[in-house]
Amino acid sequence: MTTDDVIEMLEKDLSIASRVRAVLVGLAGAAMAILIVLLWSTEPEPLPTATAVLFGAMTAIGTAWAGYGVWVVTRRHPLYAQDSIVAGRMATTFAVVFAIGAPAITADQGSAPAALAVGLTLVAAAAVSWAMAVRRRRRLLAMRAELERRR
Amino acid sequence: MKPVQTDEKRRSETLIVIRCQLGERDAFRDLVETWQRPLAGFVSRMCDDPAAVDDIVQTIWLKVVRGLPRLRDPAGFPAWIFSIARRCAVDRYRHHDPIEPLDEVEDAAFDDLDARLDAGEIAGAVAGLPPAEREVVELHYLIDLSIADVARVVGVPEGTVKSRLSRARRMLAPPLTHLSGIEPDDESHEE
Numbered sequence: 001m002t003t004d005d006v007i008e009m010l011e012k013d014l015s016i017a018s019r020v021r022a023v024l025v026g027l028a029g030a031a032m033a034i035l036i037v038l039l040w041s042t043e044p045e046p047l048p049t050a051t052a053v054l055f056g057a058m059t060a061i062g063t064a065w066a067g068y069g070v071w072v073v074t075r076r077h078p079l080y081a082q083d084s085i086v087a088g089r090m091a092t093t094f095a096v097v098f099a100i101g102a103p104a105i106t107a108d109q110g111s112a113p114a115a116l117a118v119g120l121t122l123v124a125a126a127a128v129s130w131a132m133a134v135r136r137r138r139r140l141l142a143m144r145a146e147l148e149r150r151r
Numbered sequence: 152m153k154p155v156q157t158d159e160k161r162r163s164e165t166l167i168v169i170r171c172q173l174g175e176r177d178a179f180r181d182l183v184e185t186w187q188r189p190l191a192g193f194v195s196r197m198c199d200d201p202a203a204v205d206d207i208v209q210t211i212w213l214k215v216v217r218g219l220p221r222l223r224d225p226a227g228f229p230a231w232i233f234s235i236a237r238r239c240a241v242d243r244y245r246h247h248d249p250i251e252p253l254d255e256v257e258d259a260a261f262d263d264l265d266a267r268l269d270a271g272e273i274a275g276a277v278a279g280l281p282p283a284e285r286e287v288v289e290l291h292y293l294i295d296l297s298i299a300d301v302a303r304v305v306g307v308p309e310g311t312v313k314s315r316l317s318r319a320r321r322m323l324a325p326p327l328t329h330l331s332g333i334e335p336d337d338e339s340h341e342e
Contacts, residue, residue: 003183
């Protein structure tokens with residue numbers, strides 16, 4: 001087995017596109033599930049059974065996609081330092097969009113404050129993960145600089 | 152004289168690992184070029200079935216690529232990758248033969264041996280050793296891991312590694328005596 005064989009075999013695992021896709025799928029799934037739960041939980045009257053079943057199914061689907069995204073980026077295609085920063089930026093952007101959009105969408109049900117609270121929580125979580133990614137990359141760059149200085 | 156791995160080589164290897172952890176895709180080619188041969192050699196000597204070696208090596212590289220972002224100490228990469236390699240090979244065959252550790256031996260004896268033996272000279276002589284001894288000799292002399300790293304890879308105390316090296320040395324005494332130029336009298340003084 002040559003170096004080229006190994007690299008070819010690892011190509012899919014090293015693909016940045018597969019990581020970006022996983023992050024996007026996870027974020028979209030999480031946003032969908034949270035939005036539906038927000039709408040559902042703030043309905044003034046109990047929903048018809050068929051609607052409740054539909055909401056439940058959509059929440060489950062969104063949660064499953066979010067879980068799949070997390071699994072891919074932690075186990076299947078774990079994020080390297082630069083990938084983590086890209087993912088952190090994407091998550092923060094998604095969370096900001098959610099924090100702005102969700103209150104507007106749910107305003108009619110009077111659940112804008114709850115949506116805003118959830119949105120801000122997501123923004124905070126995404127920002128923390130972004131900051132951690134930046135710190136991790138900075139640590140590695142410092143180690144690289146130190147090794148290169150001693151060469 | 153045993154070729155001691157230079158600090159420069161270690162730094163270069165660690166740099167490649169750091170570049171991979173940063174996410175530089177080009178660095179993975181350097182990583183594979185650096186470690187594929189010793190890895191394949193190590194696995195092929197652990198396995199009875201040559202046809203399975205490629206499968207095991209593929210599995211190792213997948214585990215490396217998937218686990219590398221979580222490796223805390225880039226300088227510990229050699230011990231880490233050979234730990235994975237050993238685990239993969241053992242999982243595949245499940246016929247690892249554990250042995251009773253011998254008494255620890257004097258560090259000085261190993262320092263002296265390190266100074267006299269050449270990795271290339273040992274390479275041809277270790278094939279006949281039992282698996283446990285062959286493994287530590289290969290990791291220490293051929294792949295150039297420290298005693299501490301070999302202990303981490305094999306999952307035994309450092310004293311056990313030294314004992315296995317000592318036992319291997321006794322088994323290899325005639326060829327190594329010949330290769331290293333150690334007179335029989337010298338050897339007896341080390342024990």
